[in-house]
Amino acid sequence: MTYDQPPHPASAASALSQPLYGATFGQAVSRFFTKYAVFSGRASRSEYWWWQLANVIISGVLYVLLLVLAFPGAYVDPATGVSQPGPLFILGIALYSIWGLAVLVPNLAIVWRRLHDTNRSGAFFFLAFIPFVGGIILLVFTLLESDPAGARFDA
Known part of the structure; x- marks a missing residue:
């Protein structure tokens, strides 16, 4: 009777270059900051979308804080009706x-890697600049299933 050999454990560096399918919320956020400006490799759907959820939550909290901080000391000019x-x-x-600037480059990197996972060049990101339909096309590409041929983008 013969048994298949288990795969050799990958080094930490090579493990980070592979997409993490089925990533949890915490794993996705951790990998996002670990691969801060890495445009090579791939990002799984779960990695990408968990990070997008985290970013929306954090941005929303910061926006509410911005609004809350605007009210103390605010006033309306009675003559013109303009509020300050x-x-x-x-x-x-x-x-x-600061939050927006801190996550600008890594957001671009994770989109780039997500496109790689669907076997598309990261340059497809620039479709987002086409008025009206570009963002929709990019959204569809990020929603697509992983394509094994995307392994050609692994570092």
């Missing part, structure tokens, strides 16, 4: 902006 936010509004804007 309070002085803490700038702090809310700063926090929201």
